[in-house]
Amino acid sequence: MIKGQFYRRDMFPMIFCPGCGIFTVLECLKEALSQASIDMEKVAFVSGIGCSSRAPGYIMADSLHTTHGRALAFATGLKLASPDLKVIVMSGDGDLAAIGGNHFIHSCRRNIDLLTICVNNFVYGMTGGQLSPTTPVGCVTATSPYGNEEHPFDLSALACAGGANFVARWTVRQRKELTDSMVRGVKKKGFSFVEVLSPCPTQLGRRNDMVEVKKNLDWLDSLTFSKDGFEFKDREIELLASGRIPTGVFCERDKAPYGEMSK
Numbered sequence: 001m002i003k004g005q006f007y008r009r010d011m012f013p014m015i016f017c018p019g020c021g022i023f024t025v026l027e028c029l030k031e032a033l034s035q036a037s038i039d040m041e042k043v044a045f046v047s048g049i050g051c052s053s054r055a056p057g058y059i060m061a062d063s064l065h066t067t068h069g070r071a072l073a074f075a076t077g078l079k080l081a082s083p084d085l086k087v088i089v090m091s092g093d094g095d096l097a098a099i100g101g102n103h104f105i106h107s108c109r110r111n112i113d114l115l116t117i118c119v120n121n122f123v124y125g126m127t128g129g130q131l132s133p134t135t136p137v138g139c140v141t142a143t144s145p146y147g148n149e150e151h152p153f154d155l156s157a158l159a160c161a162g163g164a165n166f167v168a169r170w171t172v173r174q175r176k177e178l179t180d181s182m183v184r185g186v187k188k189k190g191f192s193f194v195e196v197l198s199p200c201p202t203q204l205g206r207r208n209d210m211v212e213v214k215k216n217l218d219w220l221d222s223l224t225f226s227k228d229g230f231e232f233k234d235r236e237i238e239l240l241a242s243g244r245i246p247t248g249v250f251c252e253r254d255k256a257p258y259g260e261m262s263k
């Protein structure tokens with residue numbers, strides 16, 4: 001059982017579009033905090049700007065809704081000032097990897113004790129569907145009307161290379177695995193990163209012939225493959241080269257978190 005109420009029901013209805021993956025992310029988070037026996041009085045959420053960054057506003061816990069891309073900077077200050085708080089950052093791929101990209105890699109490097117959840121819908125959802133640093137090659141967006149020609153970031157690979165203690169990526173269809181990673185992430189000391197590949201039927205879907213939610217979810221299935229059993233042999237190299245995205249738990253280690261190096 002979760003200690004305390006999860007949703008701030010007086011804020012309903014949520015602003016998210018039908019078919020948005022954030023609903024699933026919130027439900028998995030509710031379940032994960034319950035499984036980890038987290039006291040909602042001892043949690044603080046921090047977010048930037050965007051649809052995903054709006055999510056903590058519906059959670060019955062203290063939260064800081066900050067500026068675009070700066071959630072991790074605020075969260076770092078909050079954690080250092082109140083080390084007993086469980087600090088959870090919620091962000092989107094634009095917020096975290098575009099304007100906030102530098103804060104992201106340095107938070108991983110410092111390995112500060114935070115859980116960051118990134119709802120990666122491959123696009124700037126809130127502002128009209130512009131290209132983001134994770135948009136797959138070929139996708140039509142508001143700012144790539146002829147198809148994206150930029151190589152996307154692999155955010156989980158970036159987090160592992162940056163030095164995070166726990167890194168996992170799942171799609172919203174992998175609810176059990178996603179919930180389990182949230183539990184492991186929230187319990188882990190150091191920087192935990194959980195990336196959730198999520199549908200955005202309104203902004204990405206309608207421009208790429210998958211406005212129906214099921215089509216958008218089927219596309220996510222076709223885009224991803226399990227990293228378990230991954231051997232860097234011909235087949236896997238071919239998959240990666242064609243833009244397919246591995247899912248799974250990518251690293252779990254126990255480096256000293258920021259501020260605890262000398263303890």
Ligand SMILES: Cc1ncc(C[n+]2csc(CCOP(=O)(O)OP(=O)(O)O)c2C)c(N)n1
Pocket residue numbers: 049050051052053068091092093094095096119121123124125126127132
């Ligand atoms: C300094 C600044 N630049 C730009 C914006 C406009 N803006 C608000 S949200 C957003 C993108 C959000 O995209 P993402 O983080 O992927 O979240 P999503 O809405 O897709 O969940 C942008 C560009 C802003 N609010 N502040």
